[in-house]
Amino acid sequence: MPTIILKDTTLVGNITEKDGFTISGIFKGNIKAEDAILEQESEVVGNIAAEKTAEISGKVLGDVNAERVVLKNTADVKGKLSHKSLIVEEGAKIQIVSSTTKK
Amino acid sequence: MFFSNSKKNSSVKKNNEEVVGFSHIGQNAKFEGEIDSKGEIEIAGKVKGNINAKIVKILETGLFKGKIFAKEVFFYGKVSGNVYSENVNVSKTGFVRSNIYYSGIFGIEDGANFSGKAVKQKKDQIVKSADKLGSKTGSVDKIIPFKVA
Numbered sequence: 523m524p525t526i527i528l529k530d531t532t533l534v535g536n537i538t539e540k541d542g543f544t545i546s547g548i549f550k551g552n553i554k555a556e557d558a559i560l561e562q563e564s565e566v567v568g569n570i571a572a573e574k575t576a577e578i579s580g581k582v583l584g585d586v587n588a589e590r591v592v593l594k595n596t597a598d599v600k601g602k603l604s605h606k607s608l609i610v611e612e613g614a615k616i617q618i619v620s621s622t623t624k625k
Numbered sequence: 626m627f628f629s630n631s632k633k634n635s636s637v638k639k640n641n642e643e644v645v646g647f648s649h650i651g652q653n654a655k656f657e658g659e660i661d662s663k664g665e666i667e668i669a670g671k672v673k674g675n676i677n678a679k680i681v682k683i684l685e686t687g688l689f690k691g692k693i694f695a696k697e698v699f700f701y702g703k704v705s706g707n708v709y710s711e712n713v714n715v716s717k718t719g720f721v722r723s724n725i726y727y728s729g730i731f732g733i734e735d736g737a738n739f740s741g742k743a744v745k746q747k748k749d750q751i752v753k754s755a756d757k758l759g760s761k762t763g764s765v766d767k768i769i770p771f772k773v774a
Contacts (some may be wrong), residue, residue: 525654527652530644530662530663531648533656537654
């Protein structure tokens with residue numbers, strides 16, 4: 523079962539997950555996972571490294587490194603992005619430096 | 626500012642809605658640090674650090690090192706470190722190397738591997754000892770999440 527953090531939970535520290543990582547709570551630290559899903563109410567301060575997809579609908583202050591980065595319309599992201607493909611939905615709040623890596 | 630509205634929003638939401646379900650740390654996950662939850666947390670992976678929650682479950686695949694402050698604790702996996710909780714349950718698959726300070730019920734199932742002290746205390750004493758050891762919340766009843774700076 524992948525990791526799921528609900529919004530009543532706060533984590534401070536670093537996590538390494540080989541499966542998916544879903545959060546709607548608060549996380550302070552670095553996240554490393556296969557897929558990282560940051561729900562609308564989530565707040566992450568720290569770097570995110572996802573092997574496949576990083577889907578962000580919440581707030582992120584930190585760098586995001588993933589094959590595919592999806593910023594949903596409720597996303598609020600500040601940091602450096604590194605990806606093979608980037609999707610930004612209309613309405614997303616961004617303050618990013620983005621770079622595409624080779625396919 | 627970046628997080629300026631977050632505190633207001635989250636506090637309003639937290640008061641109105643109650644979270645259904647529980648948080649889960651997966652079997653393949655490794656986490657080091659503090660966990661603070663108003664509800665239930667289940668651990669199936671490796672966790673090092675302190676937990677503060679209403680209900681804590683360390684599952685069979687779980688490995689936990691650190692202190693636990695909770696109301697209700699269930700051990701099915703490996704645990705070491707002090708435990709401060711109202712009720713503590715050790716299942717037959719549990720492997721526990723902890724001192725347990727409890728105020729309600731302490732149960733060990735037949736076959737459980739347990740080594741450590743089990744001390745029954747008054748509820749406020751448990752809170753005090755939790756305070757001494759530097760629990761972030763200082764209270765078993767009141768669980769306040771960390772502030773994100």
